Amino acid sequence: MAFSPDDAAMTFLRYDQDGPVVTLTMDQPEVRNALTGNTAVAEFTAACRRIEEDHSVKVVILTATGSVFSSGGNIRTMQEQLDPAVSVAQLRHVYREGIQRLPLALYNLEVPVIAAVNGPAIGAGCDLACMCDIRVAADTARFAESFVKLGIIPGDGGAWLLPRAIGMSRAAELTFTGDMIDAHQALAWGLVSRVVAADDLMREARDLAQRIAQQSGPALRLSKRLLREGQHTRLDTLLELSAGFQAIAHRTEEHRAAVEAFVARSDTRRP
DSSP states (O other), X not given: OOOOSOGGGOSSEEEEEEXXXXXXXXXXXXXXXXXXXXXXXXXXXXXXXXXXXXXXXXXXXXXXXXXXXXXXXXXXXXHHTTOTTSOHHHHHHHHHHTTTHHHHHHTTOSSOEEEEEOSOEETHHHHHHHXXXXXXXXXXXXXXXXXXXXXXXXXXXXXXXXXXXXXXXXXXXXXXXXXXXXXXXXXXXXXXXXXXXXXXXXXXXXXXXXXXXXXXXXXXXXXXXXXXXXXXXXXXXXXXXXXXXXXXXXXXXXXXHHHHHHHHHHHHHOO
16 A cells, blocks of 8 residues: 555655555665665654554554665765764754654654665664564675764764664664675674565565564564563563553454453363
8 A cells, every 4th residue: 555645755655555554665775775865754753643543553564666775865865964063963953853753753663673684784774673573684794883984973873772772882882893794794793683585685574574564463562662661661661551451452353352352262272
């Protein structure tokens, strides 16, 4: 199903829906799916709003066309920012109202998000993958937190995202060196959960999405929120939140149907 109502404005991101599964495809391979200097951030935030409001959606796949997942920031845009007429205050505003809107929208999306990383994920492209809940990589994928090589820092939240994905020591190594790692190194470090042949990437991602989509929509959204809260809150606070969420889950039709189906199956097995 095409993104609506502003299809003409969607020049970076394709939005396709198959039942409870939405696939977001970055589609500017001519600029290696760069995330700045275009409408990428606005399109991502619009797509996230649509998903949040559509409770038929249970899971999202994020991928890209071309041979690159995302090259991150557009270097030509950075060149324009070297102009001394652009003040520090203006640059700060550019980040706050630009790329920083992306992690706030995507990382906080209520439904599970699978990154199907088809090729290099560089700089903000690597951080984009880290905003997702699950990362599946093609064997052609590469990852680099490469900001330092351009004399800049991760301005998109990478210093918060990457340590949570692979731990502080490895995140520091990638951040301080700017080194690139291949898909198998990313698997060994826990940055991705599996590596597959490039030709099998989307089939693997869709199979995983379908297994998730078989589950209760409300339970998925509540479970994801708990996982997010569990990264920064105390255990007693999380337990209190879990009690409230569980009370909500107990009153959903999905829970009622699952319990009744389980009991019915058990009854039929009795001698």
